[in-house]
Amino acid sequence: MNLLNGKLFTEAEAAVLRDIIANRRDVRGNRFLDKPVEEAILQQLLDAALFAPSVGFSQPWEFVLIRDKDIKQQVKESFTTENEKATPVFKTEKQSVYALLKLEGIMEAPLNIAVFYRPSGKPVLGQTSMEEVGLYSVVCAIQNMWLMGRALNIGIGWVSILDPEKVKRIVNAPVENKLVAYLCVGYTDGFYTQPELEVLQWEKRKPEQTTVFYETY
Amino acid sequence: MNLLNGKLFTEAEAAVLRDIIANRRDVRGNRFLDKPVEEAILQQLLDAALFAPSVGFSQPWEFVLIRDKDIKQQVKESFTTENEKATPVFKTEKQSVYALLKLEGIMEAPLNIAVFYRPSGKPVLGQTSMEEVGLYSVVCAIQNMWLMGRALNIGIGWVSILDPEKVKRIVNAPVENKLVAYLCVGYTDGFYTQPELEVLQWEKRKPEQTTVFYETY
Numbered sequence: 001m002n003l004l005n006g007k008l009f010t011e012a013e014a015a016v017l018r019d020i021i022a023n024r025r026d027v028r029g030n031r032f033l034d035k036p037v038e039e040a041i042l043q044q045l046l047d048a049a050l051f052a053p054s055v056g057f058s059q060p061w062e063f064v065l066i067r068d069k070d071i072k073q074q075v076k077e078s079f080t081t082e083n084e085k086a087t088p089v090f091k092t093e094k095q096s097v098y099a100l101l102k103l104e105g106i107m108e109a110p111l112n113i114a115v116f117y118r119p120s121g122k123p124v125l126g127q128t129s130m131e132e133v134g135l136y137s138v139v140c141a142i143q144n145m146w147l148m149g150r151a152l153n154i155g156i157g158w159v160s161i162l163d164p165e166k167v168k169r170i171v172n173a174p175v176e177n178k179l180v181a182y183l184c185v186g187y188t189d190g191f192y193t194q195p196e197l198e199v200l201q202w203e204k205r206k207p208e209q210t211t212v213f214y215e216t217y
Numbered sequence: 218m219n220l221l222n223g224k225l226f227t228e229a230e231a232a233v234l235r236d237i238i239a240n241r242r243d244v245r246g247n248r249f250l251d252k253p254v255e256e257a258i259l260q261q262l263l264d265a266a267l268f269a270p271s272v273g274f275s276q277p278w279e280f281v282l283i284r285d286k287d288i289k290q291q292v293k294e295s296f297t298t299e300n301e302k303a304t305p306v307f308k309t310e311k312q313s314v315y316a317l318l319k320l321e322g323i324m325e326a327p328l329n330i331a332v333f334y335r336p337s338g339k340p341v342l343g344q345t346s347m348e349e350v351g352l353y354s355v356v357c358a359i360q361n362m363w364l365m366g367r368a369l370n371i372g373i374g375w376v377s378i379l380d381p382e383k384v385k386r387i388v389n390a391p392v393e394n395k396l397v398a399y400l401c402v403g404y405t406d407g408f409y410t411q412p413e414l415e416v417l418q419w420e421k422r423k424p425e426q427t428t429v430f431y432e433t434y
Binding site: 004008013016017025026052053057064065068085089098126127129132135143144148150153161163164170172190191195199203205208213214216217 | 364428
């Protein structure tokens, strides 16, 4: 068996990936449809996550699939509390824009996924100098899922305006676990052609030359 | 202009993404070819990174492209130091396997990329309750780049056995920046059909049911 026999991709296949990456969006509650996500679709999202890279092949991810309205409502309450704290943080002229933004889709999305990092409890190859790479493996799984969602025309939104300890308690997560992301998942009435925050000029897209350096800073 | 007019993907396009995700590998120095990565290819990798999601559209990533042998050599020295510390951490029976593993490709890969998180310095939408999501945005950019690399048949390896503070000093990174990843990038003599650590039975693939929970733990 030639283990080095991994498939070579064509330029047309690379172009498909480029297109999926460029069209991926963060989807919020004003776009989700009240239509369940089929098991076969969910399975494809999970498969994409489970094939993510992980430090030392540790696969330190756990996914809590939430459809229960009472559980979602409790998470939504944490969002509301945290979002009220967030508004005054922004400059006065931005606060009115901030207040108009829909920043989550917890109740509207038929499926929520709480994504956790579970520490291995034993030494992990590659994690001995930079402990945080375990968390980063979980983020790679989320990004795989997000891209696969877009390819399947399923919207995903990442809600980060939450108290992670409250969410842990709501889903009875083990104390050693860490909440990495809370995702809202579902069909949508369409996908934006550009990021919403770019359209609204909340932030500008950075020119590439400001983020790329050669040899050293 | 209908902003909600984002492209819908076909099942065949989703299958291409599934295939790229399943075939992505962590590539080490025993596989890299001594062949430069063309500018047009590098540009596609950077474009993939720059279209990643980021909290509040903050785009908090910076990329240092390293081809200089002296700089690479200094990073390699940090790897060697950290790797010597790592070996005794593992159980005696695993140490001989560990010692045989090629865990980086710093000198062999024609291109190295040090990827940093640069804090915005002002409040970021979505980052007010979970500060760490800024780092996670950078990881999403890395995963986009990794998948695009695989689609272009370019190998990428993530080296995490490094002292991040030493790497910062080597590339003169601003003190407020945080090293997220150090990547080795280049053409390869092939791609493994399975993760190397799975083939070597360093770790087993986890069954899906152990990582997926319903409603709560």
